[in-house]
Amino acid sequence: MCGRQLSRDDDPLSGDCGGDCWGCIGKIEADLGWEPSVEFVRKEILDGLRDGRGEPRSSTRRSGHKAIEGGSVELEPKLSALHAIMRLLRDEWDPIGMMPHLPADEYDSYANRVFSMLSAGASVEEVANYLSASEMTGAPDLDRDFKVAQKAVLIMNSRNLP
Ligand SMILES: [Zn+2]
Structure with missing residues (x-):
């Protein structure tokens, strides 16, 4: 969305998160406040890949600098937990059953x-409970909401730092 070229070997921040x-x-x-990502971002700030507030530096602005080896590149998560949860809600929650007709970011908030x-x-x-309360149908599917919540927890757990 920011226009960065994805999956470039020479750009550690270009990992494709969906x-x-x-x-x-x-x-x-x-x-x-997701702790593993706080750690990644902290390292990337130290490596000069991000500014002091964590904003990614553009790959072109870095091109004059020495290439950064190892470290943060290996640690970079392959799949963002946040993105996985966005997809989970889109694919399996979709409380009003209108996903094909809505913009893809409808459930991102x-x-x-x-x-x-x-x-x-x-x-x-x-x-x-949050998912059930968010449904505007008046008749939340409690069973589905619980399953979706369980999957969201699994996604988060799979992203813990080694
Ligand atoms: Zn981006």
Whole structure:
């Protein structure tokens, strides 16, 4: 979305997080308080890949600098947890059943909220309740909401730092 070229070997922030670069997604995740991403972003600031606030530096601005070896490149997450949760809500939650007719980012604000709740240690039940309360159909599918919340927790757990 920021226009960065994705999956470039010489650009550590260009990892493809589902169509958006790790540079952008990593900052969002860190800002939402997800500890593993806070760690990644902190290292990338130290490496000079991001400015002091975590904003990704453009790859062209770095091109005059010495190439950065190892370290942050190996640590870069291959799949963003936030993006995985966005996709989860789109594919499996979709409470009004209108996803094909809505813009792809329709549920992203819900995904942001779920992500930040889980970053702050929310339980499966709390996330399921949030999803149920967010449905505008008047008849939330409690069973589905619980399953989606469980999957969101699994996604977050799979992204813990080694
Ligand atoms: Zn980007």
